Amino acid sequence: MNQFIFGFLLLIFLALPPVAYLLESIMIVHMHMQMPLLVIAGFLMAIFFQNKFPQFFENWNHNGIPGILLFSIIMIYWMIPRAMDDALTFQTVELFKYISLPFLAGVPLRDSWQKISSKMKNAVIMIFTMIFFAMGWLYIKWPEQLCNNYLIIEQVTLGWGFLTMGVCMTIYLVYNGLVDPTAYERE
Amino acid sequence: MESAARNISFKEKANKALGIVPEDAIISKSYLFVSFIALLVGGVLGLLQGLNRAGLLELPLWFNYYQVLTAHGILLILVFTAFFTIGYFYAVLSHTLDGLLPKVRKMAWIGFGLKIFGFVLAVIPIIMNEASVMFTFYPPLAAHPVFYIGLVFIVVGVWMCAFGSFIQVANWRKRNKGEHVPILSYFATGVFVLLFFGSVPVAIEVFMIIPWALGWVETINVMLSRTLFWAFGHTLVNIWYLTAISAWYVVVPKVIGGRRFSDTLTRLVIIMLVVLNIPGGFHHQIVDPGITESVKFLHVFMSLAIGFPSLMTAYAMFSVFEKTAKKKGGKGVFAWFKKLPWGDVRFLAPMIAMIAFIPGGAGGIAQSTNQLNQVAHNTMWVVGHFHLTLGTTAVLTFFGISYWLVPFISKRVLTPAINKLGVIQTIFWTVGMIFMAGAMHWVGLLGSPRRTSYTTYSDHATALGWDPYLFFLAIGGTLLMIGIIIQVYAVIHLMFFAPKGETEFPIAEVEENATKTPYWTERWGVIIVIMLLVIAMGYVIPLVEMIVNAPPGSPPYSPW
Ligand code: HEM
Ligand SMILES: [Cu+2]
Numbered sequence: 017m018n019q020f021i022f023g024f025l026l027l028i029f030l031a032l033p034p035v036a037y038l039l040e041s042i043m044i045v046h047m048h049m050q051m052p053l054l055v056i057a058g059f060l061m062a063i064f065f066q067n068k069f070p071q072f073f074e075n076w077n078h079n080g081i082p083g084i085l086l087f088s089i090i091m092i093y094w095m096i097p098r099a100m101d102d103a104l105t106f107q108t109v110e111l112f113k114y115i116s117l118p119f120l121a122g123v124p125l126r127d128s129w130q131k132i133s134s135k136m137k138n139a140v141i142m143i144f145t146m147i148f149f150a151m152g153w154l155y156i157k158w159p160e161q162l163c164n165n166y167l168i169i170e171q172v173t174l175g176w177g178f179l180t181m182g183v184c185m186t187i188y189l190v191y192n193g194l195v196d197p198t199a200y201e202r203e
Numbered sequence: 204m205e206s207a208a209r210n211i212s213f214k215e216k217a218n219k220a221l222g223i224v225p226e227d228a229i230i231s232k233s234y235l236f237v238s239f240i241a242l243l244v245g246g247v248l249g250l251l252q253g254l255n256r257a258g259l260l261e262l263p264l265w266f267n268y269y270q271v272l273t274a275h276g277i278l279l280i281l282v283f284t285a286f287f288t289i290g291y292f293y294a295v296l297s298h299t300l301d302g303l304l305p306k307v308r309k310m311a312w313i314g315f316g317l318k319i320f321g322f323v324l325a326v327i328p329i330i331m332n333e334a335s336v337m338f339t340f341y342p343p344l345a346a347h348p349v350f351y352i353g354l355v356f357i358v359v360g361v362w363m364c365a366f367g368s369f370i371q372v373a374n375w376r377k378r379n380k381g382e383h384v385p386i387l388s389y390f391a392t393g394v395f396v397l398l399f400f401g402s403v404p405v406a407i408e409v410f411m412i413i414p415w416a417l418g419w420v421e422t423i424n425v426m427l428s429r430t431l432f433w434a435f436g437h438t439l440v441n442i443w444y445l446t447a448i449s450a451w452y453v454v455v456p457k458v459i460g461g462r463r464f465s466d467t468l469t470r471l472v473i474i475m476l477v478v479l480n481i482p483g484g485f486h487h488q489i490v491d492p493g494i495t496e497s498v499k500f501l502h503v504f505m506s507l508a509i510g511f512p513s514l515m516t517a518y519a520m521f522s523v524f525e526k527t528a529k530k531k532g533g534k535g536v537f538a539w540f541k542k543l544p545w546g547d548v549r550f551l552a553p554m555i556a557m558i559a560f561i562p563g564g565a566g567g568i569a570q571s572t573n574q575l576n577q578v579a580h581n582t583m584w585v586v587g588h589f590h591l592t593l594g595t596t597a598v599l600t601f602f603g604i605s606y607w608l609v610p611f612i613s614k615r616v617l618t619p620a621i622n623k624l625g626v627i628q629t630i631f632w633t634v635g636m637i638f639m640a641g642a643m644h645w646v647g648l649l650g651s652p653r654r655t656s657y658t659t660y661s662d663h664a665t666a667l668g669w670d671p672y673l674f675f676l677a678i679g680g681t682l683l684m685i686g687i688i689i690q691v692y693a694v695i696h697l698m699f700f701a702p703k704g705e706t707e708f709p710i711a712e713v714e715e716n717a718t719k720t721p722y723w724t725e726r727w728g729v730i731i732v733i734m735l736l737v738i739a740m741g742y743v744i745p746l747v748e749m750i751v752n753a754p755p756g757s758p759p760y761s762p763w
Contacts, residue, residue, distance in 0.1 A: 042497070044744060173747040180739035184732055191728040200373075201722065202381030 023060025027118055030054060040104060043163065043170035044177045051094055051117055058122020065123055073127050080131030083124030084140060090121040091144075095151055097162035104165045138192060145185040152178030222705055227297035228612040230311045232698060234290025235609060237319070238283050239694045245278035246687035253639065253680030257673045258657050268656035269335035269763070274326070276338030280439070280593070281357070282322060287601050288398075288446045289314070289364050292391040294612055295449075296368055298708050299385040300375040307367040314363030321356025324349055335763050337654060339432060340412075342423045345759030348416045351409050358402050358409070365399040368392065376725070383720055386469060387710060390449035393473040394442055396731065400738075401438025401481060404431040415759060422756030426493045426749045433484035434742070441480040441509070443593060445473065447600040448516055450553055454604070455520075456711035458549045461527030463711035464519040467720045472512040472519075474724065478734045479508050482741025489576040493754075498745050499573065505741060506571045513564055520557060548625030549617075549709070552603030555633050556596045563592040566644070581654075584647025591640040599632060602690055607706055609697040616704035617697065624693055631686035639679025646672035 029035060030053055039050040066073055077083040093099055094117065102109040129137070155162070155175030162171055223231075248271045254260035255268055262268050293311055297303045303311070327349060328334035334346035340354075372384055372392055384392065408431035415423045452472075456463045463469070485502035488494060521539075528539035544550050566588050570579045579585060606625050610617050647653070651669045660666040723729070 042744070049740075169748065169751055172751055173744055176747050177739065177743050180743055181736065184735045184739065187735065188728070188732045191732070195728060200376045200380060200725070 019060045020064040023057045023062075023118075023122075026053065026060065027057040027114070030057065031114060043100070043166040044174040046100060047095070047174060048177050048181070051113075054114065054117035055091075055122040055125065058118030059126045060122075061118065062123040062126035066127060077124065077127050077131070080128035080136075083128030084132060084136070087121045087125045087128065088140070088143070090116050092147065095147070097155075101163045101165055138189065141185055141189060145182050145189065148178045148182035148185065152176065152182060222614055223294065223297055223612055224302045226308055227293070227303045228614070230303070230308065230315070231290045231294040231297075231608075231612045233315060234286045234293065235605070235612075235694070236698065238286035238290060239605075239691050241278045241282035241286065242687060243691045245275050245283060246684055248272075248275040248278070250680050250684045253677045255657050257677035258659075258670065259677060262656070265332070267332070267335070267763075269337070269654075270329060270332055272654060273329050273335050273337050277325065277329070280338050284439075284443055284593075284597070284601075285318075285361065288394060288442060289361075291446065291601075291604060291608060292368065292394060293364070294608060294708075295387040295391050296371050299388045299710070300371055301378075303367075304371060304374055307371045310363045310367035310370070314360040314367065317356050317360030317363060319360075321353040321358075321360060324353030324356060326353075332763055333761075339436070341432065342412060342415070342425050342428050343757035343760045345412075345416050345761050348413060351413050351416060354409050355406070355413075358406050361398055361402055365395040368395040381722075383466075383722075383725060385710075386463075386466065387449060387453055389470060390445060390453075390473060392727065393477050394445050394449075396477055396727070396734075397438050397442050397445070397480060400731075400734070401435050401442070405435035407431055408435075418759075422758055424749065424753050425757050426491065427746070427753070429488060429491060430484070430742075430745065430749065433487040434481055435484075437484035437487060438481055440593070441476055441483075443597040444513075445476055447553075447556065447597045448472070450600050450604050451516065451520060451557060453711055454607075454709045455550060455553050456523045456527070457709035458547060459524070459527050459543055461523055461530070461711065462714050464523055466713050466717060467724070468515065468519065470720060470724045472515055474730055475512045476509070477730065478737055479505065481734070481738050483509055485741070485745070486571050489571070489573055490580050493749060494745050495748070502741065503571055503573070507568065510564070510568060513560075517557075517561075546622075546626060548606050548622050548629060549603055551626055552606070552629045553600045555629060556599035556603065559591055559595040559599070559633075559636070563588065563596055567592065579647060581652060582647035583643045583651045583653050586653045587640045587643030587645075587647060590636060590643065595632070595636045595640070599629065602628070602632070605690075605694055606697070607709060609694055610701060610704075610706040611708050613698045613701070614703060614705065615697060615701040616706055618701060621693055621696060621701065624689060628686050628689040628693065631682050631689065635679045635682030635686055637679070638675050639683060642672045642675035642679060646676070 030039070030050060036050070040046045094113070099109075103113045104110070132140075152175045155171050155178060157175075158171070161168055166174075222228075251260065251262065251271055252268065252275060255262055255271075262271060289311075293303070296307075325334070328347035329350070331347075334350040336344045336346045336350070340346060340350075368391055372388060375388075376382075376384065383389070408428045411423060411428060411431075414420045452469050453463055482502065482505045485494070485499065486506040489499060489503075524539040524543065528542035531542050533539055533542040543554070545554075566584075569575050570585070570588065579588075602625075606617055606622070609615075646669050649669055649672070650665060651673070657673075658666070
């Protein structure tokens with residue numbers, strides 16, 4: 017329950033106009049800080065929904081795959097440059113951002129992550145790593161503004177943000193592949 | 204649990220009987236020997252500077268103030284601390300992880316050789332007055348290329364030791380499945396992780412500088428190189444801090460006859476320092492142009508985040524003192540004060556180190572503020588600050604460690620006479636630093652610049668007003684020099700001449716009813732990935748800005 021309250025407070029905090037304004041004023045902070053924080057808010061709140069509607073999750077997310085798919089679709093949608101522009105231009109899209117990221121990405125992520133196998137987890141991370149490299153390349157190389165609201169330099173910065181995160185995830189995957197935990201840990 | 208307890212006591216007995224493996228002892232001895240010789244030479248140079256700043260001594264042209272300052276900085280900030288840290292933690296790895304592996308031993312020696320070779324390369328141009336660039340070696344000041352090539356060897360030598368420690372720890376964990384790495388080796392892991400990742404940016408910087416110093420490229424991005432330098436420089440600060448608190452958390456409680464603070468929280472402090480540390484580097488660039496205000500603001504936040512583990516450390520120490528004193532029958536709020544072994548240098552030195560961190564840390568927080576930094580930046584205040592934090596908090600802890608570590612690795616004992624000498628040395632150091640660092644802080648606030656040879660600016664009234672304080676600086680420096688001579692004498696004596704015998708490696712146990720430490724604290728791979736993400740968060744925005752919107756760049760300058 018504590019977690020739910022923290023998640024809820026985080027969501028409220030992120031929705032405060034000055035906070036939203038500050039975070040959205042820098043492109044990379046908008047995509048790589050505000051959006052993940054919204055997902056984390058949902059992740060924390062998920063407990064509440066899991067306890068309240070266990071049957072719903074059992075019926076619709078029995079093996080975790082639908083949830084992870086939903087999470088991925090929402091995440092990829094919010095990586096589209098156009099989507100960020102829309103969020104800044106239309107209140108309704110902004111509202112959709114504040115609902116979709118916590119409740120349609122954060123909540124299913126938590127429910128699914130416990131259910132899917134570790135191979136599946138690595139596959140998900142791998143797919144996101146590839147997407148991140150592709151997005152990084154796109155944002156760095158594209159010669160024009162992709163968003164009306166952000167300058168080219170911000171776009172390039174975001175691109176490097178994608179690339180460095182991609183590198184971090186690659187390191188994690190390599191570590192995961194090379195190091196066998198059973199050599200160090202007791203079951 | 205029972206069998207684990209028996210295991211420990213058996214291992215302890217074995218260690219007591221056999222002591223440190225001779226091949227491992229000689230590694231630590233060599234590192235510590237170099238370290239304290241660097242202290243001696245660096246101290247002499249420091250005294251020359253102090254006397255010069257007070258207007259008492261004019262340095263000759265062939266050995267000028269900036270040469271001396273460069274050597275003082277490099278000898279003390281790099282050689283003394285790095286060799287001490289590595290020598291200490293290799294003794295820790297050997298003692299707590301069943302002796303060094305032959306491969307690891309070899310790596311420590313290769314690292315030793317590379318560092319000494321690199322150091323010799325770096326010193327030659329300094330002596331020839333071709334590298335008076337100070338220990339920060341910021342472009343556009345350009346030293347002789349050999350200076351930078353020397354730095355490359357030093358960095359590679361450090362990496363050798365870092366990887367040696369990783370191999371040692373991984374091997375131990377394989378042999379002790381599911382167990383926590385002993386706490387001091389856990390500290391060692393944290394320190395070597397920081398040493399490795401912290402020196403990557405400075406290696407990049409040096410590889411940017413070398414072609415520029417050789418004249419192969421015409422200009423260099425000054426802001427970028429400063430930023431890369433401080434990503435390393437600031438990390439070095441936290442390496443000293445981690446090294447010092449390893450003794451506070453683990454050794455000091457044993458010396459005073461108590462038990463150590465919560466194992467989980469200790470490990471958490473280490474993880475936090477490792478994860479949060481590197482982006483803190485920006486607080487050395489608060490007045491640098493070319494970094495937007497919002498980024499600086501975010502980084503003040505990062506810097507102050509480091510304050511949290513520091514405050515936790517302070518809490519932990521008081522908690523240990525209180526508990527120990529209570530057990531010994533102390534009553535009342537200040538009972539712990541009387542129950543502590545003030546006459547034991549192994550306690551006294553680190554204790555004063557901790558006390559010095561109260562004003563030192565407070566000054567640090569003050570100068571992290573934009574407005575106050577504009578007053579203090581590049582004045583003698585800053586020099587006062589790091590002689591208090593590094594020169595006292597870290598260094599006095601190192602001294603305190605030396606009084607048991609050197610006899611331990613030399614299979615000798617700390618005699619009451621040397622203990623007494625240690626107490627005297629601690630007093631010299633404390634009084635000397637109160638004078639010197641105190642005067643530096645004060646005269647800095649009055650505007651006296653750092654890194655500036657003595658001058659009265661044509662007898663300008665303001666500059667003349669600094670003189671009395673600078674005189675106190677020289678007095679403090681003289682006391683410190685006496686302290687250094689005593690300290691180096693003590694180390695040499697304990698290493699080669701003290702009576703033979705067995706000395707204990709003091710490691711405190713946790714409380715009996717301690718809760719179990721969660722196993723995730725051992726997953727360094729995950730901790731490192733999180734650390735890298737935090738580094739990316741801190742550096743992507745300013746670095747992209749500095750590189751993409753770079754100004755024309757600067758040619759090299761060598762104004763000597
Ligand atoms: C006898 C003891 C010492 C004396 C008299 C002394 C004195 C000084 C003086 C006068 C300065 C130069 C101020 C300036 O012009 O900017 C200085 C700088 C410095 N000292 Fe010391 N110091 C002593 C010990 C130490 C120790 C033990 C350390 C560190 C372990 C240390 C680290 C440094 C560093 C890093 C600098 C800055 C160099 C630079 O600005 O490039 N000093 N010291
Ligand atoms: Cu710093």
